[in-house]
Amino acid sequence: MKPLADRIALVTGASRGIGRAIAVRLAQDGALVGIHYRAERDKAEQTLDDIRAAGGDGFLIAADLADPAGATQLSEALIAELRARRDPPQFDILVNNAGIDDRKTIEQVTEADFDRMLQINFKSPFFLIQKLLPVIADGGRIINISSMASRLSFPTMPVYAPTKAALSTLSRVLAAHLGPRGITVNAVLPGATSTDLNPLSDPARAAAVRDSVALGRIAGPEDIAPVVAFLASKEGGWITGETIEASGGQRL
Known part of the structure; x- marks a missing residue:
């Protein structure tokens, strides 16, 4: 039996990059995955196609987490989906990846x-957790995607890094x-990861990052997804309140 068989997961920001890789991996491990996206439905559909091509399944949910009402919209859409699938409506794994x-x-x-970065990176995950707590099953998992930038000093991240640090701290508090309730809460801190939004295509910059x-x-999204899958599994059930860096040893 697959490690996440009969589990339902929600992954925010799952239409691309790290979120897509996480959604695909959780589905490979047996979970039914809610694929959240903001506007790019075609990319979310591609994530779902990838999942189904590998024998898994999922469903799409749209919500704009830059909007103060976005967390409410997303939670209500998920609960409506759950009511059609489970009685009582419950799910097992929440991955706050959108950022x-x-x-x-x-x-x-x-x-x-x-305000926009604070809303998307911290306020929306905070209130999404709050609104979904009644339907997260006891023994469930909350996994927040933070960043190694929260523990280092990057001069061009004076807002991003503090919002991600807040998400890590929230993980310990929760x-x-x-x-x-047996619910574990952890933060995963990716290091430099090449995605379509962060392609690291400049050769000099890529070489400098690689040397660090x-x-x-340099990581790809597929390097981050297994860490999340482990925390979501039964084997990860004795880990909670931790910030786990997945950076390949960047800037040790």
Whole structure:
């Protein structure tokens, strides 16, 4: 039997990059995966096609997490989906992956920049968890995708890094709060990862990043997804309140 058979997962920001890789991996391990996307339905459908081609299944949910109402919209859509599948409506795994980065120094950041990043990277995951707690099964998993930028100093991440640090801290707080229900809460901190939004295509920059990684290469989304899958599994059930860096030993 697959390790996540009979489990239902929701992955935010699953239409591309790390989120897509996580959704595909959880489905390979047997979970029915809710694929959240904001606007690019074609890319979300491609994620679902990839899942089904490998023998898994999932469903699509649209919501704009930049909108203060986005977490409510997403939670209501998921609960409606669950009601059609389970009685009582419950799910097992929440992966808060959706996030944005707008690289500017503090002198360049506008209040609108700050508010948008705070909303997507921290406020929406916070309230999504709050609204879904009644339907997360006891013994479930919450996995927040933070960033190794939360523990290092990058001058062009004066908003992104603090929002990701907040998500990591929230994971520890909720691990203690939800422990009596057997729900684990952890943060995964990817290092430099090549995606369509972060292609690392400049040769000089890519070489500098690669030289900073102990394992000698830049990660792909497929390097991050197995870490999340482990935390989502029964074998990861004794790990909670942790920040787990998946960076290949970047900047050790």
